[in-house]
Amino acid sequence: GAVVSQHPSWVICKSGTSVKIECRSLDFQATTMFWYRQFPKQSLMLMATSNEGSKATYEQGVEKDKFLINHASLTLSTLTVTSAHPEDSSFYICSATAPNTDNQPQHFGDGTRLSIL
Amino acid sequence: DQQVKQNSPSLSVQEGRISILNCDYTNSMFDYFLWYKKYPAEGPTFLISISSIKDKNEDGRFTVFLNKSAKHLSLHIVPSQPGDSAVYFCAASARGRDDKIIFGKGTRLHILP
Numbered sequence: 001g002a003v004v005s006q007h008p009s010w011v012i013c014k015s016g017t018s019v020k021i022e023c024r025s026l027d028f029q030a031t032t033m034f035w036y037r038q039f040p041k042q043s044l045m046l047m048a049t050s051n052e053g054s055k056a057t058y059e060q061g062v063e064k065d066k067f068l069i070n071h072a073s074l075t076l077s078t079l080t081v082t083s084a085h086p087e088d089s090s091f092y093i094c095s096a097t098a099p100n101t102d103n104q105p106q107h108f109g110d111g112t113r114l115s116i117l
Numbered sequence: 118d119q120q121v122k123q124n125s126p127s128l129s130v131q132e133g134r135i136s137i138l139n140c141d142y143t144n145s146m147f148d149y150f151l152w153y154k155k156y157p158a159e160g161p162t163f164l165i166s167i168s169s170i171k172d173k174n175e176d177g178r179f180t181v182f183l184n185k186s187a188k189h190l191s192l193h194i195v196p197s198q199p200g201d202s203a204v205y206f207c208a209a210s211a212r213g214r215d216d217k218i219i220f221g222k223g224t225r226l227h228i229l230p
Contacts, residue, residue, distance in 0.1 A: 006160075032216065034217070034218070041223075042222065043206070043220045043221060043223060044161065044220040045220075046217055046218070046219070049217065091158065093160050093161075095160075103166050104151075104163045104166065105149070105151075105210060105212065105216055105218065106216070106218055107163075108160035108161050108162075108163075110159055111158065111159060111160045113158055
């Protein structure tokens with residue numbers, strides 16, 4: 001149980017386009033989801049906390065107009081990278097808080113590799 | 118300011134021996150600590166966790182030790198196996214607040230044949 005799915009797993013697009021990444025909790029309802037970003041050989045950096053039905057909470061230094069987060073249902077959160085540029089190329093990972101999993105507060109998706117040309 | 122620190126970027130251990138990965142933290146509000154294993158282009162896989170009310174938690178070959186006074190934790194893997202080769206992330210959380218998980222930079226573990 002507690003499976004989190006991300007789509008797409010890999011996307012390549014031209015500079016200036018917007019890219020949407022989906023994060024779904026497949027077998028549980030997630031009131032809270034998190035979005036992380038990982039550069040090569042770096043740590044997972046928390047970008048924002050996504051709460052169902054309300055605005056996301058962004059970490060310091062993360063542009064909310066650049067990285068739009070929508071958590072419209074209890075099983076889906078989306079991250080849209082607007083007007084993407086090569087420096088936005090990174091590995092994006094989402095996670096969700098599942099109920100009754102005290103030892104593991106967040107369940108992670110498999111990530112999305114974003115490459116901007 | 119890095120709140121979770123893994124000062125060893127890499128570690129090589131002979132197969133069958135014990136692997137010890139270390140982690141330090143600075144935020145005294147952290148009360149829950151986790152270790153994750155990660156391969157490139159995949160999400161992190163949860164290994165083991167420990168609450169601040171304990172000083173040791175064991176699960177099979179994995180044991181995590183917590184020294185609160187030193188703000189230090191370690192992950193012991195024994196015996197080490199080839200499949201253990203991966204990047205290991207230490208992470209910390211202040212549960213009951215916002216449940217954000219803060220990750221260290223990771224340690225790449227190489228298990229040598």
